[in-house]
Amino acid sequence: MEQKVEVMQSIYDKNDSIAKETNEDLTRRGIFAVNVMGAPGTGKTSCIRNIIKQLPGAHYVVEGDIESDIDTENLRKIGITAVQINTHGACHLDAPVLKDSLKKLQFEKEGTLFIENIGNLVCPAEFTIGEHIKMLVVTVTDGSDKPYKYPLAFEKADIILLNKADLIPYVDFDEEFFMRGVHALNPKVNVFKVSAKAGSGFEEVTKWLIEKKKNFSV
């Protein structure tokens, strides 16, 4: 067990130093990097697509998936520069994997890089990969108890999108209980109710991102 802990610690240390390099490199190039996390099927790609429609500057996407390139192909079809990472089993992106994938992007213009992590509400939150902020996508259909059961992702998030708001009339979502859980873990985090399907709620998200980007580029 001790051997396992030592090996894990050296993996985390190596990860963090590569993440720091990536972050500095992206900052120098004027690229604001958003690590998009969330459970499977919460609509991470659809949220990214909705934000890109409104956010000024160039847009780049790295799509993390265990297998398949469905989302990358769909993004490319609508003209978005996207690169695929397939982890073939690994349950999260780490800094070395991201660094490697970024070699495929030219970043000719300043703008925003969305890194869509593996669909998993647990492991991705443990790894910094080079991002400036972490965006968590959760849904009303997954229930209001998620912050209580999966605290780390909520604790680490800089912004939370509560997606599939169009389905609120058909599910038992206790918003007050949800928000109490979120704010107990992360008192200052901004939570935006959106519907990627209806395309609603993204003006506020975009406004928030523009503000964050300003601070980053100073």
Next chain:
Amino acid sequence: MEQKVEVMQSIYDKNDSIAKETNEDLTRRGIFAVNVMGAPGTGKTSCIRNIIKQLPGAHYVVEGDIESDIDTENLRKIGITAVQINTHGACHLDAPVLKDSLKKLQFEKEGTLFIENIGNLVCPAEFTIGEHIKMLVVTVTDGSDKPYKYPLAFEKADIILLNKADLIPYVDFDEEFFMRGVHALNPKVNVFKVSAKAGSGFEEVTKWLIEKKKNFSV
């Protein structure tokens, strides 16, 4: 990296030998064990509750969660014998953790043990914990591309519950595409459409479980 692979291999080997012991022990006691897997918020606990209402014999539940005992408390309130495992970060249950938790259960009567794994569509599928079968709970709200993106859980499942069927009218769920993906990975698996909220579809699931239990006790 080689050191990591070696350590991982020894963890898997140890896990598998403890899983085998647990499986033999449960079989001897006449306990049929179901490893219930699925992403966060797919309704694993609600499905277990619906099945227990109809399934003959005694029922026992082990609830795996990173944090909180919300589900265990709710099960106990309706008279179900339930034990909580909190992994405090770990993204799946493993055989040693399950073995330890089973010390708290007496198994006075023959019956079924439901082991609700951590809400995660990736890591739990990699670990056998002592179960007789694996039940995967997925939902129509999470989208029809899940088998393509998270193949291992679909490949390993003995039975799949497609939950939240009551929401089909309000979401874009392509059932044909979903089923094609499932059957490419796991040609013989049974898929049952259910709604834990409406309590519908569980007669067929229960019938299937009763058949499986017969073979197990022979």
